[in-house]
Amino acid sequence: MTSFFARYVEEEFIPYSASHIVMLAALVVLALLLYGFRERSRSNAHVKTMIRYSILLGLLAPQILLYYWYAIVGLWSVKYTLPLELCSISQMLAIIMLFTRSKLLYQIxxxxxxxxxxxxxxTPDLDYPYPHFRFFHFFIVHIAIILAPLYMTWIEGFRPTWKSVWLTMIFLNILLVAVGGADYWLDANYMFLREKPQGASLLDLLGPYPYYLIAEEGIALVLFSLMYLPFIPWRRRQS
Structure with missing residues (x-):
């Protein structure tokens, strides 16, 4: 087994190190390319298919390798490796959305x-630095999660509505109950519903348990409302 798939590493991931900045820059560049070539991509079915399947590859391939890695290094555990984190659930929904072009899943x-x-x-909750496999898995998957709805917006022509904000809030609260129940049953901490992550995160600014969960509700509503602003159909009054 090479160090690329090693179970233990001596180095730690350092936020906003050169490798972290490169991954953030990669996200920005890919998003700008997706937006910049949106008109040309819409009119070319082959290009649309290529982009869609490239994003799907970024969502699927690293995840398949992740479970392979869990198996070969003996890290599989129902307390830590089930796909019950918010981004893992968003990843699965994004895969289904891209295959089915579901407007319901797009909103969420x-x-x-x-x-x-x-x-x-x-604020990555990441234990493995560059060039470990987990580093690449983490950033490739999260970049693909972001690009998937951007592709559906800019190229497929989907649009969120104000109702989408509330639909997502309802979905998240149902998810909170379901995952919270799983956490209690498994003695786990998926979605950080029982305690904050050990590494630095935005949750550090939101107070102790359970107050940070309540604060997250408000922050999510404000964030989603801001994300919807570009889609408000502003209309000029005609005299």
């Missing part, structure tokens, strides 16, 4: 996927 992935993945990109 646009807000919950982009919001959650951006928070993860900016």
């Amino acid at each position: 992935v646009f807000f919950a996927g982009i919001g959650g993945a951006m928070q993860a990109m900016l």
